[in-house]
Amino acid sequence: MALMGQMMSMPLMISSLIQHAARHSGETEIVSKRVEGDLHRYTWKDAELRSRKLAQAFARLGCRAGDRIATLAWNGYRHLEIYYGSSGSQLVCHTINPRLFPEQITWIANDAQDSVLCFDLNFLPLIEKLAPLLPTIKHYVLMCGRSHMPAQSSIPNLLCYEELVEAEDGNYAWPVFDENTASCICYTSGTTGNPKGAVYSHRSTILHAYASAMPDAMDCSAKDVILPVVPMFHVNAWGIPYSSAIVGAKLVFPGPHLDGKSLYELFEGEKVTFSAGVPTVWLGLINYVKGNGLKFSTFKRTVIGGSACPPAMLATLMDDFGIEVIHAWGMTELSPLGTLSKLTSKQLALPQEQQRRILEKQGKVIYGIDMAVIDDEGAPQPWDGASSGNLVVRGHWVIDQYFGGRVSPLVDVQGAGSWFPTGDVATIDADGFMQITDRSKDVIKSGGEWISSIDLENIAMAHPAVHEAAAIASRHPKWDERPLLVVVRKPDAELTREEMLAFYEGRIAKWQIPDDVVFVAEIPHTATGKIQKLKLREQFKDHRLPGA
């Protein structure tokens, strides 16, 4: 008979994160640039007390275990309190992306059957419009103080966040319950079909927080001042509200002020050391800093994910600003972190040029996640840095099914059980470094060989006259599919089809060079900024390739 361990039995609870931060880093600051425009400061101790008061307020509103508390809010201290006040009291925090189209927001709130909706001041007009379409929501909470409440609103019984919190005494002990209880729901962006909800648990969130704070991941410590540019409505800001509590770091929230000037002033004013965000957000910041001849005095490293970091951006941040760029890959179904690119002792001995090539990959998995690349029959592909296949993962913070019992389409890996198919196509090298080569639905299948649309786009983007480019599959009678390149030229730039195609010579195998180029005024994007290739393929479905 197995012998059992004899250790204290305590569930992994999200409330213990903020309790830890309050007890052991109680005086450490949380600074928020508010929607109202001013700078708000308080401490982890204050945040924990107010989160407890908020938990009391939710209970007073009649919320019961399992109820969903929706948010439509920027990064700020009140949003943080909702994270902890809801999950900590056995409610479920449901962050909604305000950049989605109104009909998507409505669809998501109804699918999740949200009970309460908390939202920032600037979303009031939007919510007034949507409220009649949201039958499950019993309480609307405007995230501001009494003085900012509207004189009147079409929303009946609109509640004031600060009044709710201030009415409570904080005499509340965080409950202890099953660690597999739901803590949050995050919806996928739904590039194909309706968005689907990923339901995280307390356990998966804590394990993700441990793993993501480790040195080869985000490397978070009490020495850090962390500014998450990645929004709290986007996969929980990659877990930073949790990982910063685990280490007791100072937190800085930018609110809706994400332009280069606002960010730069906040980075400098609060001595930010670490940040995280998608590639596009850094463009504005880099341009502002370069354009004004400024430099960063404390900013040391950043995680870049969401989509692949262009090599040119990686070079600018590292070479011009001395900022360590940690390239990462993840997805909503992974809470979100899967891999990060940090050099190993062996790789640090390589010439810098080779190191840079490695850093451009999406990196190694953190312990808790396992990955493989498989072919369409589920056979694992070799880890040689060249053989590409469908990327599949499994682990403690990977979903098993979607909200509402929608089963996720797990796939069998030969000899290794069920894994989650990421929809990405990737290679893995002998050191375990993964590189995304494409989305599986975007890869161009030419005569049985796969051509990476991302590779084609990266080459096009390196041409000085190209503003944006997308490579899509176009039907071909002999090869099934051949690449078609869709290009938006830079304003006033000149570029012909022939010049574009010639640019590929020597940069990629001849048979992978696109068969044709079309120039357009605009490429369609999703609400989260991704290229809508499905729409593009639809648009060019009758395009006839030369020689086809």
Next chain:
Amino acid sequence: MALMGQMMSMPLMISSLIQHAARHSGETEIVSKRVEGDLHRYTWKDAELRSRKLAQAFARLGCRAGDRIATLAWNGYRHLEIYYGSSGSQLVCHTINPRLFPEQITWIANDAQDSVLCFDLNFLPLIEKLAPLLPTIKHYVLMCGRSHMPAQSSIPNLLCYEELVEAEDGNYAWPVFDENTASCICYTSGTTGNPKGAVYSHRSTILHAYASAMPDAMDCSAKDVILPVVPMFHVNAWGIPYSSAIVGAKLVFPGPHLDGKSLYELFEGEKVTFSAGVPTVWLGLINYVKGNGLKFSTFKRTVIGGSACPPAMLATLMDDFGIEVIHAWGMTELSPLGTLSKLTSKQLALPQEQQRRILEKQGKVIYGIDMAVIDDEGAPQPWDGASSGNLVVRGHWVIDQYFGGRVSPLVDVQGAGSWFPTGDVATIDADGFMQITDRSKDVIKSGGEWISSIDLENIAMAHPAVHEAAAIASRHPKWDERPLLVVVRKPDAELTREEMLAFYEGRIAKWQIPDDVVFVAEIPHTATGKIQKLKLREQFKDHRLPGA
């Protein structure tokens, strides 16, 4: 009704650590200085395969779930394989400290009812002597290859480790079972009474590994080359065999070769970046390096724990060698890590002298452990850096009871449930930094006030003529107890009672200065190098203080 999370359900398994290292850092080296004298090299991939073969061998020997596999071994790759091969196959790894007295080793092996004993070559004479006293052990395994097996031994059917491993094919899948299953037993050193076994679980070990690898703890990464000087028979080498797998670091094992020269050559030859050990082991290394005018070229940081790191040693390592010293505190009942001393962003702005005082403290808890200081009635004391009390802890890797159902004496903290009493007396400051001031049984209670024996010893040790000093309580008719200082002079040094007492003037409050000094040739130590104060108090129980 609560909503449950919808994440993949996977238990936290120790086997997943070495699988992770083999898959994702397969070519990273593990280098061992063997008992045989040579240097052995292989990789995490090799270690995982051989651990699987060893699991097969244990099964072939008839071991069943829950059986205890004892080791008497130095730090080396075979010991690592036993860690994973036993725990990974639902057996329990029981490391025994070979520095204990033979009767203690016998007592512990019988208490744990070990089934198998694996031991290094140089312990053969000892085990031949003890074997008749160990009725539960069915198999003795000598950790060497065939060529090192003795021609004959008094141990019947003495098995050869390499033969056992090589006989298997490695065609073995790590089993998956309840994460609360026992993984290891470690015994306390037993300074008072018989040693007691702490029974770790797979879950507690994995959570400890996550926490201990974090930036504010041991800060382990794939960039590191880690040499654990702390023995694998001493609380699992502070978890380094697990935390190095979690990050895929290169591991270097020193075997029994712990003298300054051997260690230095290994540090340099293998480019060690990080190490960990008790204060005494660094003395030999420091003396060798200084005495030969050498320096370290890659060694960057070390964790020092087990007992308080003398400020002078901390200064030498940091100032003379540029090595970051991470002062730590833990105990067997804590797996073992509780606190580590790393500066926060706020503290990094302080003058260096103040930073140094902070680093001399034992530091902050890592997330997963909670601590408090309480008085004898269980009332929490303020976190002001001055109020001392009994240090109590609770957390995911703290024992609930000892092996064999021996209940640990949990204590009630007013309003906060049951906590484990560490037996240490400590202060905690407003930033959450804990400092051990004494063992609770060693503190000197003078007229209701507590005097720290450690403070008195640290002052004495700063006198150039003092080799070692111990402060103990001596009975006093008026004050109940008063301090008596027991001193061993340095060879050829001269020091009188009056000179010693005068040395305290201005260094500590007058009422805390010892009442008397006695000089002895030697101070008694335990097998693990701790001063036996119980024995000292017994020795001086009839000592009459002047004025008493």
